[in-house]
Amino acid sequence: MACTRSSRSISRKGFGANSVKLDGSGHYDDFEVERVAAVEMNPRAKQGDLIAAIEPVADRLLKRYKAGQERLRSARERADDVGASDAQDEINALVLFKNDMAAYQRAYSFLSQIFDYGSSTIEKRFLFYKRLTPLLEFGREREGVDLSKVVLTHHNLKNEGQRRLDVSERDESKLTPMTEVGSGSVQEKERARLLEIIERINDLFGADTTDGDQLSYVNTLRDKMLESDALFMQAANNSAAQFANSPTLKEELMNAIIEAFEAHSSLSKQALDSQKVRDGLKEVLLGPAQLYQYLRNRSNDHFPGAAT
Template sequence: MRRFNDGTKKYTEAGMNGFPESQTAENFKQDKYKLLIVANKFQTGFDQPLLQAMYIDKKLGGVAAVQTLSRLNRVAPGKTTTVVLDFANEADEIEKAFKPYYEKTWLKEGTDPNLLYDYHTRLMDFHIFSDEDVENYARIYFGSSPSVDKLHAALDPIAKRFQESAVEEREKFYRELKGYVRLYAFLSQIITFTDADLEKLYQFGRMLLRKIKLPEERLPVEIQSSIDIDSYRIQKTSSGKIKLGRGEGELEPRIDTGPKSSRSEDLEPLSLIIKEMNQRFGTDFSEKDRFFIQELEAKLDANPSLESSVKVNDPENVKLTFNIVANSIVQDMCETNFKFYKHINDDLDFQKFFFSLLFDRYYKRIKGK
């Protein structure tokens, strides 16, 4: 836990360690540090070969169990064995979590992180933006007072250069930038990058993709093949006036029989979610931020592919798809609530916690249909 308040004193990771939290991973390499206490941060994606023993006192399952215990699977000089002391999980539960990945799951071809640098080189060849443009954007985005207006202003000249380039160049540039953003998003889940420039270009690219459009974007082939425009025609089925007979009519009075949908019932639980997030992460979200969550959940509910996934997959696999869809929707809602958007993007612990709560609510709604 990064922040904790017992009513008399506020405890933070930086305050208890005596150095900024950004230095935790690096300082842990020193001989004087033997134990790292983890709640969620460093549970996954932390690449430290020195880890040799793990003490577990929380429930683990599915991919989370595999990713957490795999923190020990790193080779280091003098390291000959590992040990796990688990106080919360049964051996058969852990075996069940690992089984799908043990003998029958493999990756056909490794993904080379250096491909990101190849993307960067190709993007620079278009001369649509420069490294200095990325730095200027990063100073705003990671600064103390970022805003959507400032970010858009930093990207406007780049978007203009994009629009002024040839159509073919625009298409190639768009594909390269989208490829970089997708690859970084994938690799950052399994690799801890030390090159900050990669993250800067990722944040820069994600926002730029929202500003630039390809000319006359076509529908996906699978959609086009399902539409037969030639078979549609305009046909008159009737004509004339609609006559209303004279006389008296009656209207039934409106009777309030209580809430008609679960949305009104969600108001209080959403308020509790905001309260819990503020307590856990030291945020200052208010009741008005509840509407951001409501809009996000409405967009999730309207996604037919996600709903279909619930019907044919187990919860663990559905959650992987859910996180991807939710993250994509959040990117599109950047201007709706930039503060919420930035917390989700900049704090992985916050993102995991928030998406986990959303998933539990979504899964119950879909299963309850």
């Protein structure tokens, strides 16, 4: 597959906008990120070190949320519309902050299969958000932070090249340092598939959304379409070419776009407004996103004698 842009360009685009937004929220600083990352990377760190690093941040944000709720209740009792609006805005901002951290983690989970982020700020923020997000149980009345979710499992960022775990190889003696996984491996095929999705989706959507958001969107659409009994039956009884020309496929794609609107409003709006984008999405879903193959595999589980 030919790539029209460098891997570095794609990887930066995948996180740039979201990182700037999260950093600009004012809910944490670089010292707090570095402190959590340092604990994760230190093989000698203890559970207490991680708690000491992450608890102050979570406690501060939980108190901000609780204070916002109290201001909102007070303003409503006084019929203070302006005060109530300000308090609600602060509450919404904290909820959005948590959602943005979750989105960052999803993007990282996708793109880390393709790019080696090493000990970069991208990796450190992922570690920080991963620890902070589950502690922000907004709206649950309790004193202090629920630290039962804080369990230290060391994250080693030692640079050992591009080596990744190959589940198809059981013999550990075959793994040698600084050797890339072979081009025929499961990891390389997955990497090529994700890169193809990125390249093709980038041609459909503008620069306002990240690669991670676009990958997540494609997977969301595919998962929703996999729930369609009509598509399931058509995939079971038709060839890939026949399936691609099915009017039901276009209808179910439109239904999936509408259902995904709340979680992916910007991308769904572009898809709803453009037949070209919808056609491009269909090609990606039938191509590297492997919608037909997923449906066929599901049909083979139910109907072992299904036509091929």
